[in-house]
Amino acid sequence: MNKISIYDEILHNISSGSMASLPAEKLAQFSVALARPQAYTHFGASAFPQICDTVRTLLATRSNEETLSKIPHPTTGPSTNSANEIHNPRFKISLLRIAEGVFIAVLAIIFIWVLNHYLGLGLWH
Secondary structure (H helix, E strand, O other), X not given: OOOOOHHHHHHHHHHHOOHXXXXXXXXXXXXXXXXXXXXXXXXXXXXXXXXXHHHHHHHHHHHHHHXXXXXXXXXXXXXXXXXXXXXXXXXXHHHHXXXXXXXXXXXXXXXXXXXXXXXXXXXXX
16 A cells, blocks of 8 residues: 655645645644654755645634634524624634735745845845
C-alpha cells in the first residue's frame, strides 16, 4: 500500500484548494505535523511560514465556525441556514480576520519581492 505522508497530504490540500473546506480536526492534525522539526526541512524556508500561517488561520476560523454553529441563534434557534450566519457579527469578524491574514501575506510577498529586486540590481551594496 502506498501511504502518503502527512506533508504530501498538506501540499495536496493546498494545491487542490480543498484546504479551506477541511474540518478542524484535520487542520489540527496538520498543525501538529507542522510543529515537528522535519516539517521545516520538508517544505523549505520559503514555503514553510506561509503553510503554517494558512493552517493556523484556517484552524482558528474553522474552530470559531464550529463553536458558533453550536450556539443557538437568539431569534431562530440553532443555525441551519448559512444565510443567517452571514449576518452574525462573529461571522463577519472571522471574515475580517481571514482578510487581515491574506493582506499581511500579500504585503510580506511584496516586501520580499522588492528586497530581492533591489538587491539584485545592486542598489543596496
